[in-house]
Amino acid sequence: MTTKLILTHDVAHLGEAGEVVEVKDGYARNYLVPRKLATPWTKGAQRQIDQMAEARRKRAIASLDQAQTARAWLADNVITVTASAGANGRLFGAVTTAVLADAVKEAGGPAIDRRKIEVIPPIKSTGRHSASVRLHTDVVAPLEVNVVAAR
Structure with a gap:
């Protein structure tokens, strides 16, 4: 079984903060969620992630120069x-x-x-x-x- 999660921090070989990923239940339950690296995916959380992604895109150009x-x-x-x-x-x-x-x-x-x-x-x-x-x-x-x- 797999679980849909939203990453709250960058996780090596998995994704960056704000991405929606699907991982195995045990990896989510035993590693990502307890360490607060991810939160469970919901429709409300997805709307919030979309807003954060838009703000991140606006900052991305400046951060690339930096x-x-x-x-x-x-x-x-x-x-x-x-x-x-x-x-x-x-x-x-x-x-x-x-x-x-x-x-x-x-x-x-x-x-x-x-x-x-x-x-x-x-x-x-x-x-x-x-x-x-x-x-x-x-x-x-x-x-x-x-x-x-x-x-």
Whole structure:
């Protein structure tokens, strides 16, 4: 059986906030709804979503320009992150997306939602690494990260 839901937040590999999706009952009941990532679909909720989508379309042009500006900034700058590491350069833990988002903001860059940053493979050693940031549906920016051991 499947359930119709309205996403309240962006969900990777499923959709963006405001989209109506059909998912299996267990996924909806055990994951999406308890975490408040989605709400059940109703006709009244659909009308509200349509109004929000219209407002979002009006803002989309400005956000695309902002996303392209942010992509240019991220492509031109290398973000330095300090993390505790052992003698061989291996980190105690990993550099998280929240740490990367804070580092970009501290470096004078645009405010980035940590959920939009994708780090594959995880950053677990010092040195230069790369990640990507989905700033807009059409704009993906590269993010160069230099991890330095804390002394």
